[in-house]
Amino acid sequence: EDQVTQSPEALRLQEGESSSLNCSYTVSGLRGLFWYRQDPGKGPEFLFTLYSAGEEKEKERLKATLTKKESFLHITAPKPEDSATYLCAVQQSGGGADGLTFGKGTHLIIQP
């Protein structure tokens, strides 16, 4: 059973068309939820960390929000350069020091 589920798998938008990506998680205790951006042929690049329900973080056209069961990455008036795969990951509480558990990602395409 997946602990981190991202939807949709792929999303195609027109430039300027705002939308949201979803990340739902089922871990028993959440220490942190992370959003990464990954461009083709490159490693993931850190965007945000969220720690508690109600928290929001913003960067340029991106805003990440967190509830007790899911996180949203809102993209406002996107541009073609926002095209990438967006990865969500969680860090569980409980003392484990074994990195993050990742979702499969949402492949976002912004058409001019």
Next chain:
Amino acid sequence: NAGVTQTPKFQVLKTGQSMTLQCAQDMNHNSMYWYRQDPGMGLRLIYYSASEGTTDKGEVPNGYNVSRLNKREFSLRLESAAPSQTSVYFCASSEAAGVNEKLFFGSGTQLSVL
């Protein structure tokens, strides 16, 4: 500012061959990780090193070994490569495992095993 450097970037092996993937970070991070990324599977943890001198298995350790050579370097070895190990491998580092898991990734090694 190099961050996390991985070598090689591409590699083709025949079944049964061995190789070592190299990773080095220059951010003075304590923790280092090896992930593999396969289509439709997401990133999966192979091994990690919470601090210099320690290594632990992740989700998919079979067929791999690791060495934390010093604080900067963490290598991944395939002793007898199999086609199932065809994947993109990413090394990552973080300031302190279990405390701050913000990961910094290298650019990846694309490995094909024929």
